[in-house]
Structures are given as C-alpha cells and as structure tokens.
Amino acid sequence: MSGDIAMYSDDDKPLNLKAGPSGKNGHVASQGGGGADESSMSEDNEMPLSQVSRIKSEPMTPVRPTKRKKLQSNSSSSDEDTPLASSPAKRTASGAVHMNGAAKATSATVAKVANGKGRAVKKERVVSSDEDDDVPLTKGRSAANGNASGNANGAPKPPKKRVKSEETSQSTLASSDDDKPIGRKAPAKAKRKVKAESDADDESFSDDEKPLKKVPAKKSATKTKQEKSASEAPASKKKTTKAKQEAEAEASPKKGKKKKEEEDEETYRWWEEQAAEGDGSVKWTTLEHNGVYFPPPYEPLPSHVKMKYNGKPVDLPPASEEVAGFYGALLESDHAQDKKFNENFFEDFVKVLKKNPPLDGTKITNFNLCDFRPMYEYFEAEKAKKKAMTAAEKKEAKAAKDALEAPYTQCLLDGRKEKVGNFRVEPPGLFRGRGDHPKKGALKLRVRPEDITINIGEGVPIPKPNVPGKWSKVIHDNTVTWLATWTENVNSNHKYVFLAPGSSIKGQSDMQKFEKARELKSHVDAIRKDYEADLKSKVMADRQRATAMYFIDRLALRAGNEKGEEEADTVGCCSLRCEHVTLEPPNQLVFDFLGKDSIRYYNQVIVDDQVFKNIRIFKANKNDRDALFDRVSTTLLNKHLASYMKGLTAKVFRTYNASYTIQQQLDQGTPRNGTVQQKLNAYNHANRMVAILCNHQRAVPKTHEQSMGKMRERLRGFKYERMKLRHALFAIDPKYKKKSQYKDDESDLDDDGIAEHEEQMKAKEIEKVEKKFQKDNEKLVDEGQKPQDGSVLKAKIKEIEEEFKKLKKERGTGKATLKRDRPTEKIEEAIEKLDEKIKTYKLQMEDREAGKEVALSTSKINYLDPRITAAWCKEYDVPIEKIFSKTLLTKFPWAMEVEEDWKF
Known part of the structure; x- marks a missing residue:
C-alpha cells in the first residue's frame, strides 16, 4: 500500500466517502540541505532522455530542437478554417529541454484476426478500465463494456465476467539501476494453451521488484500420462487407491496435514477452467478476511532529542513532534532543498502546532529558524544500529514482524486462499509525489479505523482493527473486489485494498485487458483510415476528434480528463491547452506539459501537414489557457471508439501500441545466434523504445556513476x-x-x-x-x-x-x-x-548506461503483454528470470505457459 498515488477503479465505487482536508500552500524561504535520496522513477527530474535509439517511422519523426521562428501565416481558403474562439491568440515560448520522442512504430498493416493464427475467435463481454485516465469515483464515471478476443492457441473462451480496473501506487515501479538478474535454465516449453482474459492495471508492487536469485519450480496441476491412465482405471480400483491414501493419512496425521497445507498453497489455475457463464456482475460468492494492518502508534523520541528554534530546544507534544520528525528524517534529501516542499510542509506544521502547541510556550513562526538536525542525527544513529544487527537478530526481528502481519496477508475467496496485495495502511508522513507536484511536502494524516469502509461476505466474522477504533462502515458488495477503502487527505484520492497481483481475479482482469488490445489489431486499420479522412472534415468537432485520435495513436498520449481546482494541473490529450502545443513551421509540433503523476512530457515531432494545419486553426484567436480541443472530451471520444469495437477506449491504444512495438522490435532486432547477453540487450533496447513512446522517464539514479x-x-x-x-x-x-x-x-x-x-x-x-x-x-x-x-x-x-x-x-x-x-x-x-x-x-555496461534515464519496469507491469516476453524467452532460449522479477512471475502465471510461436 506504499506510495502516494490513488488506487482507482472504475466500477468499484465507495459509498458516500468524504474527501479529507487539504491545505493551501504557504510562501517561506527554503532550507538548504544535501545528500542522497531514493532515485525513484522520474521523481523531481526534468532532464531529457540522453540515450534514444530511433524506431523506423514515416510521419512521426523526432527532431532536434531548433531556434524558434516566427509563426508563418499559412491561411486556408476553405470554410473549415473558422476558428472556434474569438479571444486573441498568444504565443508562449517553451523553455523546456529537448527529449527525443519515440517515433511511430505501429503503422504497419496488421492481421485482421486477433488470435494471430487466422482462426475465428468468439468475443466476450467485459468491462473496460482505464488505469491511465481514471478520475475520482465521486464524479460518477462508469466503465464501458466491451469484447475480449479469443486467444491465439484456440483455448476455450473465458467466462463472461466483468472485471474492474485496479490501480494502486507506482512508487515502487522504478527499476533499480543495480538490479542484476541471474541466470537460470530456461523453463520447459508448456504444452497447455492459454485462455484469453484481462483488462485492468494494478501497479501495487512491493519492493520485491528485484530479480530473483532462485525460483522454486511450479507445481503443475496438469495431469501426467501416468495420472491420466490412473484416472481412466475402473472405479473399484480408484476407490481402493483412495481408501489406501486415506488410511495412510490417518496412520500419519502429520504427513497428511502437511500434504493438505501444500495443496492449499498450490496456485489456483483459473486459466485452465471453463467457468460457468454468468451475467458478469458478481465477482465472488463468499469473502472472508482480517481487514487491514495499521502501522503502530507513534513512540515519542528520547527526552534529549528535540528540534531547535532560534538555537533553543523546543519541548513539543507527541503530535507535533511526530510531524517535525517527518521532516527531520528527510533533512539531507533533495526534498529538503525544494522550495515548494518546504512551503507546504511548514504550512501544515503550523496548523498542527496550533492544535498541539509547544509545552514550553515557544512560538514557531519562521521556517528558517527551525533546526531539525538533532532529530536527523538521532534517526541516522538508529539506522546504523539496525545495520549493525547480526544476521540472527535481523532474522528474529523479521520473524516477529511477519507474525504480526500474517493474518492480513491472505483472505478466503469462494472457499480458497488468495493473497491480499496492499494490506498495510500507509503510515502518516509527508507527501512526496512525483515530478513537479504542487502538493509535495503536505502532511499525510494518520488513517484510523473510523476512516475505513470494509467489504466482506455476509454472515462471516467482522474483523477487529489491530488499533483502537471501529470501522466507518461494513458492507457486503460482491460486485466489486476491493476489501477495504478510504480517502486520503492530500489529494482526496480513494485508496483501495485489492487482492495480490497473482490472484485469480486480478489475473483474469490482466488477461482480458491484453486480449482487448490484441482484438484492436483487427480494427486498427479501419480506425486509422477513418480518422485520417476526418482530419479534413467540415464538421469542426469531427476534425478535432480525428486530430486527438492521431495524437493518441501515434504518440501514445493518455486521453486525459478534466481536473478540479484542488487537483494537480496535469493534462492528457483531450485536456491539452493552447500553451501546451507550440507550432514550428513548416510541420513541427512541440509538446510541453505535465502528464500523469506530474511527470513532464516534452517532445518535438514532425506531423502530417494536415495535422499541423489543424492545430494552427484550433489555436487561432484563443488564449494560452484555452482548451486546444474545445469540442472534444474523453467521454465523447470513447463513445465514438466503441462504435468500432465493443469496450474500445482511448487507453486501449496505449496498451496496443506498446505491445505491438515491442513485438516488432524483438522480431526485427533479436540476434538468433547471439549470446544470452546480446539477446537481453536486444530485449532491453526494444523495451526502451516502448518506454520512450509512453514517456516512462526516471531521474538518473544517484548511484549510477x-x-x-x-x-x-x-x-x-x-x-x-x-x-x-x-x-x-x-x-x-x-x-x-x-x-x-x-x-x-x-x-x-x-x-x-x-x-x-x-x-x-x-x-x-x-x-x-x-x-x-x-x-x-x-x-x-x-x-x-x-x-x-x-x-x-x-x-x-x-x-x-x-x-x-x-x-x-x-x-x-x-x-x-x-x-x-x-x-x-x-x-x-x-x-x-x-x-x-x-x-x-561490456554489453552489460552499455545496456546500463543506455537505460539510465528510462524506467523499463512500468511498461513490463502495465503495458506489455507478458506472453510476448514468455514466448520470446522460449523461442530464443533466454531464462525468463533474466527479465521478469519474482513479482512479475507471480503476477503473470497464466502467461508463462504460452507456446514459443505465440505472437501479439
């Protein structure tokens, strides 16, 4: 449950949750400080990608930044050139640094059948989700229904079951620069065919994003020839065998118990079952769990550890001391050097001080007079003590922690054990955000049982919180899959506790999502043909929609949604303003805006002449703050796309283009007779192309050099x-x-x-x-x-x-x-x-240097069909552990059994 990003779901609506308070930003001087801090993906960094390999393309060609020229008057004689706003136009020069964009890599003609082998595929009714463009559920946004195509191996169709989107934090998605996957013998080729499902994204990953050292062999539920012959034996013989097994179990109760526990732990192979068809609304029949795990209460610091104000120690009450400690722990980080971070922190700190004033009467009004170093030094000393612990002491401490958390790690879903994903409630602290977030430094309040709504089956025991308090509500909604929800106070985002990424429900959701993207292959040519024709439409709304579709398809831009005044000023394609796109004649556009998670998107691209002409028309007589596409919304765009294919939304293009791009790059760039490292470099190069296309940047890790x-x-x-x-x-x-x-x-x-x-x-x-x-x-x-x-x-x-x-x-x-x-x-x-x-x-060093500014893990988790990687590893004899961490292997068990000739 770590991270600062809201966990949204389109059809999982909390019941009457109220947004928490949020404060206004203050204006005070920043405090200096230096030192290392975590180098998470794209955090506090606006540097361009320095290592970019180009993808072959026609219309979308990244170019070098050029000196800005005056806008040439390129008037059009057609009736279509009527501007949509009357206010005078303004020009704003972008001060952004250049970042080569990923070129169009998905324009090639694709097969007309989604399964890749020319067989007809039945379509299933599913719910589309949008992990990129989710809005708070209080706005009443509903998911769209759609079809998932069948799979390439001709497996039976998946159940007609609606699956919701699950989005949690991306705070642990950034791939560590020092992760070193180690080798393992390539897994045997699976003979079982995989069914097609999935449509949701869950970015709630633990810090287990490290390549595994050793992966235990999976238990297979498939029958061996020996087992098959045994199952075909006469009934009398079966009964005898069963009776014998029961007798042995009774004779050795310990052995029998151990065997049962192993069976319980065995992975539920949902993708091999032909589930009963339903109306798609009920997600589970019975659900039992122990709620969520709250962090321990605050323990006051030793009496000699105090912050200072104007050089004198201040006697703070526990509530104020805790908040001061949040800042003290970050004193030598980059956050403490950030002006906006300091402003937001001090504004919230003053509010806490008003409710919990210093016991010695000190009046704290000036941030520059605050000295948090005694706290910082104490925390550093405590860290050193933990590091100095012996292996036995660390093991004992971990065992004690695991014992406390164990009851919350699993739930009973329809009578079987399933792992819970983000079962820990986020501790209070200072919001860090990503990129240039306007609320970084704001105080994240402690979440209490009274803030949380629990979702559980009827007639089962209601869990008791591990801290004093009572749940806000207890509901029994089997049409959603979250176990608990609450609203955080900084951004008023809804947080959810979902099942783990490797659970059956999440696995089905993932498979349906990628099958939806594969189904788009059979429609994408028609969609492109239509929007290219509409670029010259006499109807201005159609022309704007076509231009937006051009950007979403060719640049992999997110669709975007309207934002409230209290939310971060981030935009997507449909919510672009005139100031975000600059014209550079004759046919170059410069994009410069804050995208999801306040990550800067900067790209210079050469576009079709008609697209350039359209943008000039859309910007005419408008102010910088006016909407570029003032007659297009994400809702209208998705409604239009659904006319081509059930359940198709703008965000499906992002998944499709990412998966299609890496498939093409792998097919073209993998050296069949190369070494394993050469093949890995080819894979990472292909993944970098996707990361560039999707703007998955990260700050250069501080430990890189x-x-x-x-x-x-x-x-x-x-x-x-x-x-x-x-x-x-x-x-x-x-x-x-x-x-x-x-x-x-x-x-x-x-x-x-x-x-x-x-x-x-x-x-x-x-x-x-x-x-x-x-x-x-x-x-x-x-x-x-x-x-x-x-x-x-x-x-x-x-x-x-x-x-x-x-x-x-x-x-x-x-x-x-x-x-x-x-x-x-x-x-x-x-x-x-x-x-x-x-x-x-040398190849490893080149690969690491090339990827220092690109986050490769985000695309692996959310946008790349894992079957592409699994099939590629089998075809080229590369151990999949070299690419997928233990977390991803657990998340995508259904993809591991794909045949080596499978293609997206």
Whole structure:
C-alpha cells in the first residue's frame, strides 16, 4: 500500500466517502540541505532522455530542437478554417529541454484476426478500465463494456465476467539501476494453451521488484500420462487407491496435514477452467478476511532529542513532534532543498502546532529558524544500529514482524486462499509525489479505523482493527473486489485494498485487458483510415476528434480528463491547452506539459501537414489557457471508439501500441545466434523504445556513476587477469607473442592503470586477511581457547606485501609467473573464457548506461503483454528470470505457459 498515488477503479465505487482536508500552500524561504535520496522513477527530474535509439517511422519523426521562428501565416481558403474562439491568440515560448520522442512504430498493416493464427475467435463481454485516465469515483464515471478476443492457441473462451480496473501506487515501479538478474535454465516449453482474459492495471508492487536469485519450480496441476491412465482405471480400483491414501493419512496425521497445507498453497489455475457463464456482475460468492494492518502508534523520541528554534530546544507534544520528525528524517534529501516542499510542509506544521502547541510556550513562526538536525542525527544513529544487527537478530526481528502481519496477508475467496496485495495502511508522513507536484511536502494524516469502509461476505466474522477504533462502515458488495477503502487527505484520492497481483481475479482482469488490445489489431486499420479522412472534415468537432485520435495513436498520449481546482494541473490529450502545443513551421509540433503523476512530457515531432494545419486553426484567436480541443472530451471520444469495437477506449491504444512495438522490435532486432547477453540487450533496447513512446522517464539514479565506476573497475580487473595469463604464456614459450589472439595488449590498460589496480588488489587482500584473523579469534574466544597472537596477522600481511613486490618487478617485462603452474592448454582456455566474459560485461555496461534515464519496469507491469516476453524467452532460449522479477512471475502465471510461436 506504499506510495502516494490513488488506487482507482472504475466500477468499484465507495459509498458516500468524504474527501479529507487539504491545505493551501504557504510562501517561506527554503532550507538548504544535501545528500542522497531514493532515485525513484522520474521523481523531481526534468532532464531529457540522453540515450534514444530511433524506431523506423514515416510521419512521426523526432527532431532536434531548433531556434524558434516566427509563426508563418499559412491561411486556408476553405470554410473549415473558422476558428472556434474569438479571444486573441498568444504565443508562449517553451523553455523546456529537448527529449527525443519515440517515433511511430505501429503503422504497419496488421492481421485482421486477433488470435494471430487466422482462426475465428468468439468475443466476450467485459468491462473496460482505464488505469491511465481514471478520475475520482465521486464524479460518477462508469466503465464501458466491451469484447475480449479469443486467444491465439484456440483455448476455450473465458467466462463472461466483468472485471474492474485496479490501480494502486507506482512508487515502487522504478527499476533499480543495480538490479542484476541471474541466470537460470530456461523453463520447459508448456504444452497447455492459454485462455484469453484481462483488462485492468494494478501497479501495487512491493519492493520485491528485484530479480530473483532462485525460483522454486511450479507445481503443475496438469495431469501426467501416468495420472491420466490412473484416472481412466475402473472405479473399484480408484476407490481402493483412495481408501489406501486415506488410511495412510490417518496412520500419519502429520504427513497428511502437511500434504493438505501444500495443496492449499498450490496456485489456483483459473486459466485452465471453463467457468460457468454468468451475467458478469458478481465477482465472488463468499469473502472472508482480517481487514487491514495499521502501522503502530507513534513512540515519542528520547527526552534529549528535540528540534531547535532560534538555537533553543523546543519541548513539543507527541503530535507535533511526530510531524517535525517527518521532516527531520528527510533533512539531507533533495526534498529538503525544494522550495515548494518546504512551503507546504511548514504550512501544515503550523496548523498542527496550533492544535498541539509547544509545552514550553515557544512560538514557531519562521521556517528558517527551525533546526531539525538533532532529530536527523538521532534517526541516522538508529539506522546504523539496525545495520549493525547480526544476521540472527535481523532474522528474529523479521520473524516477529511477519507474525504480526500474517493474518492480513491472505483472505478466503469462494472457499480458497488468495493473497491480499496492499494490506498495510500507509503510515502518516509527508507527501512526496512525483515530478513537479504542487502538493509535495503536505502532511499525510494518520488513517484510523473510523476512516475505513470494509467489504466482506455476509454472515462471516467482522474483523477487529489491530488499533483502537471501529470501522466507518461494513458492507457486503460482491460486485466489486476491493476489501477495504478510504480517502486520503492530500489529494482526496480513494485508496483501495485489492487482492495480490497473482490472484485469480486480478489475473483474469490482466488477461482480458491484453486480449482487448490484441482484438484492436483487427480494427486498427479501419480506425486509422477513418480518422485520417476526418482530419479534413467540415464538421469542426469531427476534425478535432480525428486530430486527438492521431495524437493518441501515434504518440501514445493518455486521453486525459478534466481536473478540479484542488487537483494537480496535469493534462492528457483531450485536456491539452493552447500553451501546451507550440507550432514550428513548416510541420513541427512541440509538446510541453505535465502528464500523469506530474511527470513532464516534452517532445518535438514532425506531423502530417494536415495535422499541423489543424492545430494552427484550433489555436487561432484563443488564449494560452484555452482548451486546444474545445469540442472534444474523453467521454465523447470513447463513445465514438466503441462504435468500432465493443469496450474500445482511448487507453486501449496505449496498451496496443506498446505491445505491438515491442513485438516488432524483438522480431526485427533479436540476434538468433547471439549470446544470452546480446539477446537481453536486444530485449532491453526494444523495451526502451516502448518506454520512450509512453514517456516512462526516471531521474538518473544517484548511484549510477558510482555503480558504473565499480563496473569499470571490475572490467579492468578482467583485463589485468587476461594480461597476466598472456604474459605467463610468453614466459613459457615466446612463440605465443606472434599469435594474433595474444599479441595485442589489453585496451586502456596502461602502466598507471596496472599500478593502481595492483594497489587496490593489495588493499583488498590485506583487509580480507584482517577480517578473517578477527573472526577466527572471536571464534576461538567463544570456544574458550586462546586467541592467535598479532604476529600471525603480521606474517600474513608480510606475505601479501612480498607477493605484490614481485608483481611490481614484473611490470613492463612482458612476462609473468602464476601462483601455481598450469599447462599452456589450461592457460589458453582461461584466456578464451576471459575474452567472452569481457565481451559480455561490456554489453552489460552499455545496456546500463543506455537505460539510465528510462524506467523499463512500468511498461513490463502495465503495458506489455507478458506472453510476448514468455514466448520470446522460449523461442530464443533466454531464462525468463533474466527479465521478469519474482513479482512479475507471480503476477503473470497464466502467461508463462504460452507456446514459443505465440505472437501479439
């Protein structure tokens, strides 16, 4: 439940929830501070992407920023050029930096049948959701119904069941720059065919977005030949076998219990069942859960830890001290250097102080006189203590925490266990937001049971909160799948507790969403043909709609919705204002606006001449703040799209274009005979094209340069090792100097580099010996024996120093002696392995540098059909664990069994 972004759902409407309070921003001076902070996706950063590989395109070509020219008068003689507003036009020059946009990558003609194999597919009635353009439910927005196409493998049609959209926080979506997936043998090809479903996005991911080290083998519910033959045996034989199993279970109750627990934990393979058809309104029959887990109450700081005001300690009551501590913990972060963050924090802090004034009578009125450093130093000391804990202590603390949370991690849905996703209630704190959010720094109030509505089955025990209080409401609505909901106070967004991403309901929702995007393949040519014709329509509303469709399809812009005065000023395609699009004759448009989550969208593109002409017409005689498309709304646009295909909305184009783009890029750019790393680089390149297309930016991780430095150092170590092996060959037989693979020196490894590397090696060796000596002595003392004398350590250090004196003498001689003698064949083999290792490592470094400003995980989670990745991994023999984290493998179990020839 972490994050600051609302978790919306189109058909899951809370009952009469009231928005919490929100404050106005104050104006005070900012406080300095520096240091590292989390480098989450796109947070507080407006830098352009520096590494962009272009996609082949026709009409949409990214170009370099050019010097602004005066707008040329390009008048049109047709009747259609009548402007829609009478106010005088204004020009605003964008001060934005250039970010190459992703080019059109989806204009190729596609197959007319959605299943990709030319077979007819039955369509199912589902509910479309919009994870990108959701609005607060109090506005009464309803979901549209639509069709999901059948799947490529000809599996039975999925149940006619409406599935809602589930959106939670994206705060943990940013892929860590230092994540290193490790290899694993590619999974066996699945023979079972996958059914088609899904239409919702859930971005509630835990910090388990790290590539897994080891993935346990999945339990398969499919019958083996042996099991099948057993099931076809006579009934009498079956009964005997069953009776025998029951007798064994009774004889060994522990074994029987363990087996039952394992069966309970087995994944529910919903995609293999032919569910009964229903009216699509009921999501569950029975639901039982333990509510949500509230964070523990605030514990006051030690009496000697106090914030200072004008140099004097202030005696704050717990409520005010807690808020001061929120800021103190961020004192050395970038947030504390942000003026708007400081303004919003101090305004809310003053409000808290009015209700809970300092006990010593201090009047706090000036932010610049506040000193939170004593609090910061205390928190840092506590962090250090946690880091210093032994492995056993950390394990014990984690076990205690897990025991407290265990009852909230699962629920009983229709009699089977399902994991709950975001079961933790967000603790109070300071809202950080993303990008240039106007409310960053505002106080997030503590959520209490009285703020929460619980949804649970009738006739089951009502859960008791783990903190004092009573639930606001308890309802029994089986047409929605959320377990709890409340309204947060900063943005008045509705928060929901949903089932985990890997649950059956969420899995069906996901599959339907991607099948909806695949179904669009059979309609997209007709849609494009129509909107291209309407670009010249005499009806201005149709012309505006066609132009908006052009942007949504070619630039993957979100549709956008109207915003209230208290909401962040973010826009999408339909809500663009004149100030957001600048004309650069003859046919270039410059987009500059804040998109979802206040992430800046800046793009320069060359468009069709008619599109450029239309934008000039739409902007004529309007102010900068006027709507560009004043006769188009998201509702009207979606209604028009539904006439082509049931359930089609603007947001389906974003999923379609993202999945179509990566499929095309993978098909064109994957080296069939390349190494695994070369194939991974091809996949990441394709994913970057999607991230650029969808504007999935992130700030360059603060640890990026440090990480790249470590990689360069390690690469130098490989080269040094290779050099020593070569020189050892030369010492054995000088003829090796003439062989082409050995004669050239290692690139960028000069004498200074060698000396520096050897000094680093020496320091590491000595440190290693010292740690081992200390550890051995501790062990001896624990066993009641006498510890080793310091002379033992000195002797070992002397040996190391002698070894490195020897290496120093070898510098520049072109010869070397190894620690142990090895035959030339073994040395040659070692050099060959190092060559391959160096090549692979260079590719990894290039890949990391290219992706430093692009968030690759967002598209994997929300926009790319996971079957594309699963099929590609099987076709090219790449372990899927190299690409999908444990979280994604759990989220998309239905996609893992797709055939290798499956195509989007």
